[in-house]
Amino acid sequence: MKQFSAEEKGFHGTIKAVVEIDEAKGQINKVWAENVTPNTIGAAGIATWLEKANQTKSVEIDAVSGASISTGALRKAAVTAANQSKVLSIKENVDIVSGASQSGSNTVKAGIPEPANYPLLKDEITEYDVDTYENEFDVIVVGAGGAGLAAAATAAENHASVMVIEKQGIAGGTTNYSGGVIQAAGTKLQKETTQFQNDTPENHEREYMKAGEGRVYQDLVHDFTQNSPKNIAWLAKMGIKWTNVYGHTEIPYAKDYFADRIHVYENGGASGNGIILTQHLLNYALDLGAKITYNTAVVGLITNNTDNQRKVIGVVTEGTNHQLKYLKARRGVVLATASIDQNLDLAKDLSPQHYEDVKAHHCWSVPTDQGDGIVMGMSIGAAITGFGGTIDFDARTGNGTDDRVPTIPSIFVNGNGLRFVNEDSTYAYEFRAIFNQEKQLDKPTYQIFGADSINEKTSPWNKESLENDVKSGLVVEADSLEELASKIDVPAVNLVNSVNTWNKNATNGNDPEYGRTNGIKAFSGPYYAYRNTPGNLGALGGLKINKNCNVLDVYNQPITGLYAAGLNAGGWLGSYYPGSGTAIGGIIHQGRRAAKSILGL
Incomplete structure (x- = not known):
């Protein structure tokens, strides 16, 4: 066996690829990477890429969507290293790394797959349209961001069979780009590290209601704030180490309800540190038996109608081979595909401030955040609420x-x-x-x-x-x-x-x-x-839900079998984003709540 290596610049620095080759057989034996920055989106993507490379004994593996810069760099370095052996001849693509960060460059030819933003089905699919189900699960979760992973983990720990379907090549969605911080009131850490010894979830609720300016539903806010301390403890059980607490800056008319509530975990708090949270959730869910499918889109919901009541009983998926598959959900479907972050047309129709950001390419959400869950819900009669606000901040100054x-x-x-x-x-x-x-x-x-x-x-x-x-x-x-x-x-x-x-x-x-x-x-x-x-981290607004996260129709009645969580749901955030730790706190809570509601817990 001989080892060959090469280096390329990735998103977080130079990555070294090492390829071990059996020259007698003329084949790759093992591939690994060095100088990988831990606890990053790139590291998660590299782990996925290496697993595929070592399974297939090949370095001609596509870069991973969602971490295309780092995995594209590793791919190019691995190809260069393999070609040093003289017994292999692999065609190199010199544009792969620079192209990973350029609009329109994610092509199979460049080794970087296009995001799975496949067109949604325009016709409603009922049980009578399905001849054969590919598989069936108790719970199907659409989207592997923070909300989806929280739903999957909760369902799995309660002994349900779970399938998560994700459009990117790695889990985490836009949650990966966050700091991973969560707002909660009355925790032990808050009492130990801040002056707010007597803060309560009720006070937290009052602040959010005030910030909501009459546009939020109190039962959603109440459920979130009451359970956020429990969610902090639940994540700690997975290995998240909470270290300190700080506060948001002023909401001028809500100062009476302010407290330091933003909980930070070890190595968290900065942009991109959300990957630590999502990897803990992912691994916890997988260890409990949940399954996940990558590079696959849900393009439609499967329904039936009994007693004039529509019920969601499954989903239609489309993968990289563009074949439609039908999956049955025995107990419920959770939509967790974020809001309309990167959907220019929907932003123009529903959210003027967000529209200006997307039009100017100021939105940093993942490209797969197209509002699919919202559109699919609307297509079967779901109501929407809470649109108009957006998560804007100044990335240059970090002000406020x-x-x-x-x-x-x-x-x-x-x-x-x-x-x-x-x-x-x-x-x-x-x-x-x-x-x-x-x-x-x-x-x-x-x-x-x-x-x-x-x-x-x-x-x-x-x-x-x-x-x-x-x-x-x-x-x-x-x-x-x-x-x-x-x-x-x-x-x-x-x-x-x-x-x-x-x-x-x-x-x-x-x-x-x-x-x-x-x-x-x-x-x-x-x-x-x-x-x-502005730098933009997503739109506010989504499907209308009740406190069980059951999606409501335009007549305010629950759609049986259909749930929405996190920023796929509206009504719990008002006309502006009230401060760091709100989104992550809300998506974790609603992901858990949706799964518990499906399972009758």
């Missing part, structure tokens, strides 16, 4: 994401040079205000700050990075406010007055205009303007 990181001395101004919001409010609240101002005036909004603002410990800029952003045009610089106003095309008198008013009030330590409590300091020139730019 963490109460330990106050906004620097600065103000946001609209196209008329006027201040319009509490800049230290939670990120999606302030981005709703940003969106409304930009739509009303058809002009951008800006964060205005001074040279002394970046001296704050929480500043997203230091002197060097600010200079680089000015050179690139990301930030506009001027010696005076009048000059800055001219450069960003706002009325100088308004900008000068807005900054002077802020400085005067900040000198007195308060903000009577918008009630801001953090980062209240005057700032001076040179002055800078940064254009507020």
Whole structure:
């Protein structure tokens, strides 16, 4: 046996592929990877790719959708290494790595499969249309993101047979890109690590109801907040190690109900750390006997009608061979395919703010988040609710994401040079205000700050990075406010007055205009303007459900056998996203609730 190696740059750094070859037989014996960054989406994809490569004794294995950059790099390195042996001759594709991150480059020719975004069936499929079921399970879960995996794990631990169907090549969905944090009130860790000794799920519920602005259903919020501490404990049982708790930034009209509730696990809290959570859920579910099928889409629901009542009894799937298969669900189907994140047409129809983000390619959800579960539900009469909001934040500044990181001395101004919001409010609240101002005036909004603002410990800029952003045009610089106003095309008198008013009030330590409590300091020139730019992690709104996560029809009646969870469901989040840890907390809870409801628990 001889070993050959080669390296390629992946998403998280250089990956080394090692190929062991039996030159006498002219075949590959074993393939492995080195320098893989642990607890990453790339690592999960690489593990999947290596398993297939070693099963087939081949390196001509497609990259894994959902982790195509890292697995594409490994594939190219493995091909290069294998060709060093001289007994193998494998055609290399030089575009595979760069192409992994380019629109339209996910092709079989490049070794990177297209996402399984297959067209949904336009005709309703009933039991009379099905000659033979490929298989049957107690519970079928559509989508292997956080909600789907939580549903699968809960069903499996209660001795149900479970099939999870996932469009990508790895599990986790957009949950993988999150920090994995979860909001919960009254936990032991919250009491040990914060000043909020007397916080309760009831207080948590009050804050969410206030933030919902009359658009959320209290029974859904109540069920979530009451059970979130139990979900924290359930995940700990799987090996998740919760380490600390922090809070979201201000919701101006809900300050009375605030507490530090955002729970962080070991190696979690940053973008991409959600993979730790999803891998724990996946492994737990698989160990308990759940099954999962990758690179496969559910393209339709199977129904029957008894006593004039529609019931969902299974699903139609389409895999990479484009053959339709029929699976029977003995007890229920859980839709967990997220909201309309990457569906431009539905966003235009249902969610104006989200539409602008998707149109501008600011949405970072996985490409398979097309709203399939919502459309399939609607096709058999399901109601929808909760649309209009979105999970927007500023990826460059991280503003408003963490109460330990106050906004620097600065103000946001609209196209008329006027201040319009509490800049230290939670990120999606302030981005709703940003969106409304930009739509009303058809002009951008800006964060205005001074040279002394970046001296704050929480500043997203230091002197060097600010200079680089000015050179690139990301930030506009001027010696005076009048000059800055001219450069960003706002009325100088308004900008000068807005900054002077802020400085005067900040000198007195308060903000009577918008009630801001953090980062209240005057700032001076040179002055800078940064254009507020959203990064989007998904839409809000989905199928209407009751507290059992049973999907409701347009007459508010349950559709037997059909359940929705997480961001596939609406009515538990309002017109903006109320703070980190809400989505992950909600999807874990509703995934569990849906499975328990199906099983009568």
